[in-house]
Amino acid sequence: MSLHYIKSGYDSARERPALSAIVYVGNLIMGLILSIPVFIALSTATSESGFSGDMAGEFDLALWADMLESSGPLLQTLVSQLLWVLPLLFVWKMASSAGLIHAQSEGGGRSFWTGVGRYTGKATLLGLLFMVPTVVVMVVVVLIATLLSGVLTGEVGSFWVQFVFTPIALFLGVAFIDMMHDFGRIELIVGKKGVMDSWLAGFKWPLHSSNANSIYIGWMVLGMIFLILPFMLDVSMGGLFLAFIFQQILLFGRAFITVGWINSEVAFYEDTVPAAVELDETEGLDA
């Protein structure tokens, strides 16, 4: 059953590649902006040094240390940039998710940007509300890990608690809340519920439906693969331009997965919950 929805998501993403492009380009632009100070710092330090080609070829600890010493203050600005990048990323996630849900509801063909314009505010409020359970889950995982440390003592026990249990539990816990958040947003945009109602309604989905879980997990696994592959490429091919191109292809694939993922969840929601939306006749087909 869930495979049906995953296939539906895949078909939808393939039919509207522009949606994937929007998600991909949004992330790319933010990454590009953040990388500019890196480029300036390294260019200033190395371009006339004659070492640029050598350093591009292989990691050299001595040269890196010299470069970081001379570029330290500029590179430190990267940390302060998080102050505006993280909120921007949050709003972008809310806006793009609202756009994708709206665009793929009612059989698809609706406007991405109308969804962004109409629901970003409410989706942002909903996102802030879902931060509460996210934080609660994190605290609970840390508490459980602390309790486990009392049981799984010693070096081996600590290893399993710190490096295996805690990251996996945090990952699964956050994924659990993320799934609630996904369906809460769908309740908000497709189900036309209020923010608080959507928030509360979102909680039931992981418990209510095994198919919802299957769809989420299926796409999550695919999404992880498409994040791990670029990492492996980076490790194995270093900074080759070809590697960058391959990674961008994979990251476009990751954006494609986001589109398909949301489509599957919307389609499943619409099949499960009676439609509560009225198609806006004025909408045209766009991205």
Next chain:
Amino acid sequence: MRSFIFVCLLGFVLPSFAQQATTSITPLSDRLVSYTIKAELNPDTKTIKGTQRLTWRNPDSVPVDELQFHLYLNAFKDDKSTFMKESGGVHRGNSASSENPWGGIDISSMRLADDEGDLRPNLPVGSGLDLTDSIEFIHPDDDNADDQTVFLVKLPRSVAPGETLALDFVFESRLPEIIARTGWEIADSGEPFFFVGQWFPKIAVLEIPGQRYVPKDAPKGEWNAHQFHANSEFYADFGTYDVTLDVPESYEVGASGIKVEESIQNGIKTLRYKADDVIDFAWTASPDFLEYTQQWRHVFIRALIQPAHKGQAQRHIDAAIVALERYDEWIGEYPYTTLTVVDGIGDSNGMEYPTLITAGTTYGLPTWARVLELVTIHEFGHQYFMGLLASNEFEEAWLDEGMNSYIESRIVDDAYGRGSVIELGHFKIGDIAAQRLGYVKQKPSKGALITKSWEYTMGDYGKASYAKPATVMNTLERYWGWDMQQKFLKAYYAQWRFKHPSTRDLQDVAEQVSGEDLDWFFDQFVYGTAVVDYAIDSISNTKKEDDSYSSRVRIWRKYDGIFPVSIRLTFADGSVQDQSWDGQDEWKDIRVAGPSRLVEAFIDPEFDVLVDINRLNNRKVVADLASNQFARQVQFRSITFYQKLFFVLSGLF
């Protein structure tokens, strides 16, 4: 037939080595001291009760009427000792956590021996033999009256030159919770783990006229006894140790020297060890140890491994063999027939005693992180610099830690390649590079190699005793080549093993071998704190009427350090010109004329001068050849990194 003879010879040689602590049937050292110790470990009270017969031969040409001793376990007696004050109770990040972490050593009896007349024929008899009440704690390094790590006794009669004195001790050592590599710790199994170092009364070194820095014309020798400090613990005479240990039957024991007897009675295991031509004796005991062994030539390698690390046992042994092979080839023979590598707990790790070292690892340590190998090789190296050459670690720590770090970096890089310490994909860090970084980016103008270990300011000890000397010696090697360096190292070892060389002795050997006055080198980088940094300041080209070019490179010596360097000039037509410069002037202009313009200048292109604190400024290209290849590449990588990060973070929102 040859093989048969070889096998027969091997069969003859190996068993004979198995019965002796060194490869020699005659003494290798002057054996000024001998210790016969019987000790009993009480795991419940964490104490060791012991009796000890110490013999000491007066090496001076005049009588000696006073003896000085170390009682280093008293460094952990309370928070008033010099060690605790210097370290703040934290040693390399480790501190005690139990309610009663303290240790110490009490001598209940110290007396001149009266049962071996040939040793001490003219002793007064009776109560005059008892020296217990004569023990007087002294503090030669500071004014800390509470420190009880060094004591002296006035003898009732002086010891004649060449005469051997025998002393009997009854003592009890209270082991501290492990600190500075000594004491006990409760293992994950719930069983106690013991590492027992600096645990018995030990006589200090009487330096005679002409030895190290005692003037040859001095009227008599001087006791060189230092309190136990946070950063140094070794300086002792060579001798023999005959140690009998009683431990619970279930305990596995590792110790300096070779085991010559073992018996079990009433739940107590009694083990007897002999160690010859060594400066110390330490041991470890735990019911948890797993034992792994391997023979390498004449050396019986034994690894005592914590159960959680059994998967890494072979890594310990392999690293020890890597070190043995290269020390044997590069420096000289390892004369002992045993080596025990201990996988200890907590602050017991990363330590050296004669034929007994602690390494240390963690559960799940990946093979691309060679911390275990690096530490094992480093601690093995101390067998030479701490053990066989036995320099004064208190006063010249670099001769031990620094020379050892140099060879360690060379071995580790030789054995494991460019990513010898960390090798994760394209991210590779070698040991020589890591050591260099520990010097050049850590206030390189502070901390001379020749500084008493307790006089360094915070942070300078590690740099000046490990990273800087390793980098200085790697630079010397590149200055005159590996062949000369190897001759120097072999000569240093051959001339000075078992003789406590000083820095001056090491320089003398280097100068003898090379025939070069090395004051310029030692004054700057061993006795001084010279900082080397050469930079290309500018490149300019002027086109002449005949279409040829007049080019100039301006070089800047930015600090006080001076080192001869080579400069490579590259021209637009691809031709290359190498020049040598003595590096003396603060500013140096190199002018060249030719048919092609100069496009690149590169100081020290082979990276021989590792003490140069900034390599990036060693090279410059003309503006039109400037390249953003590296900056662009890192930018691309950071873009994809951020993209991935954003996808991951999106899951949080």
